[in-house]
Amino acid sequence: MGRKKVTITEVAKEAGVSLATVSRIFNNKDGKIKISEKTKQKVLKAAAHLGYQTNPFAAALRAQKTGIIGILIRDLKDPFLIELLKKVQQQVQSRGMDVLIGHTDYEETTAERQLNVMMNHWFDGVILLDYVAAQHPFVDILKQYQTPYVSLTGDASSALWPIVHVDDAVGMQLAVAHLTDLGHKNIGFVGKAVSGVEHRLSLFYQYVPSANAKFVKEDMNNSDELYQFINKLAHHPEPPTALICATDYIALKVIHCAWQNGLHVPADLSVIGFDDITEASEAHPPLTTIRQPMEKMAEKAVNLLLQQIQDQQEIDQIQYKMAPVLVERETTKRMN
Known part of the structure; x- marks a missing residue:
């Protein structure tokens, strides 16, 4: 088995400098901040020590478009x-x-x-x-x-x-403020176990510190799971009056599952999404959402x-x- 190819990440770590610095030295690129000769020699020494080999083919391609x-x-x-x-x-x-x-x-x-x-x-x-x-x-x-x-x-x-x-933080603030201004106190959240969407859940807990964990579905994987979650909410003695959804796609599924469980949106349950996809305005009823530009x-x-x-x-x-x-x-x- 041949030796693993050394990367510029390893060279940067060995030399104690940034990837950008190593890239500029290897490609002879000037920047606003000049690289000292001492730093250049440190990087070249690290590259030699690790056995780094430049890719002349890739370098040639970079000169073309x-x-x-x-x-x-x-x-x-x-x-x-x-x-x-x-x-x-x-x-x-x-x-x-x-x-x-x-x-x-x-x-x-x-x-x-x-x-x-x-x-x-x-x-x-x-x-x-x-x-x-x-x-x-x-x-x-x-x-x-x-x-x-x-x-x-x-x-x-x-x-x-x-x-x-x-700015997800601003988006979650807008969603929470809208619902609280409408008088909602029991607010839930529906998300999916994907980075970014998980971040919106952490923001939800930040802006709704009194949130009941029973009203949170953080890892919606399929329609059956979502149906069961909405079914539990429908039979809860003090159910949430509103749900914030991590995406419009999830919000539209929530509205459908609510209807399947005899809940009317927004009469029984308010729902707000995130993204403002085309389907949001075309849905019945049209979806309240946080629009990404x-x-x-x-x-x-x-x-x-x-x-x-x-x-x-x-x-x-x-x-x-x-x-x-x-x-x-x-x-x-x-x-x-």
Whole structure:
């Protein structure tokens, strides 16, 4: 078995410097902050010690432009991600470029395989429509190939930069304030065990500290589970009068399960979603929700990516939080 290839992540760790610094030294790129000769020698010494070998093929490709942007998306069944994907594609195509899409389906090995295909087909950059940790193996692949990337909708706590995402804290505050202003006190939450959605649950507990855990379904995996949860709420002696849902997709399922259990929305139960997908306004009744500014998010992500591609320079520690807004429709009502 051959020796494992040394990555620039390992070189950076050995030298005690950032990945961006190692990348700039290996690619002879200048930045606003000059790298000292001492630091350069420390990095080169670390690379020699570890046996790091540069990839001349990848370096040559970086000097060219193919006009192709790769997009990795975690779930092709998620209506919010699909709408956001379309807006990213429109932004890219409006600049005379095009996209190719890889579906990770929540699998790390699939994500790595998709990314390797993109790297071998000379992609100019990659947008990650996923919640990716900075220590994720395929992030190391991006770093090794010096491929520009942007995390879109990711979790800021992962420290994967640059990142463009909605301000979930503001969104949850808007949802809770709307329901409390309507007189609701017993408020529940329905989510799914996916990073990002889990973050909204933690915010829910932060802004509704008196929340009854029995009114919280944090890992909705299928319709049967959701039906059973709503059924229990319907037969609870003091049921919640409102539910906050981590996504519109979940909220629409909640409304359907409520109807199956003899509950009318919003007469018996107020429901509020998160995202404002197309189906939210078309539902019966139309869904009250927290709107993510998808157009602005897509535009900012593409601009950040193209800036890296054109300047051939990494962008470190940049986070853009986009403000959501409340869209009040017909699934929430004032308590009598």
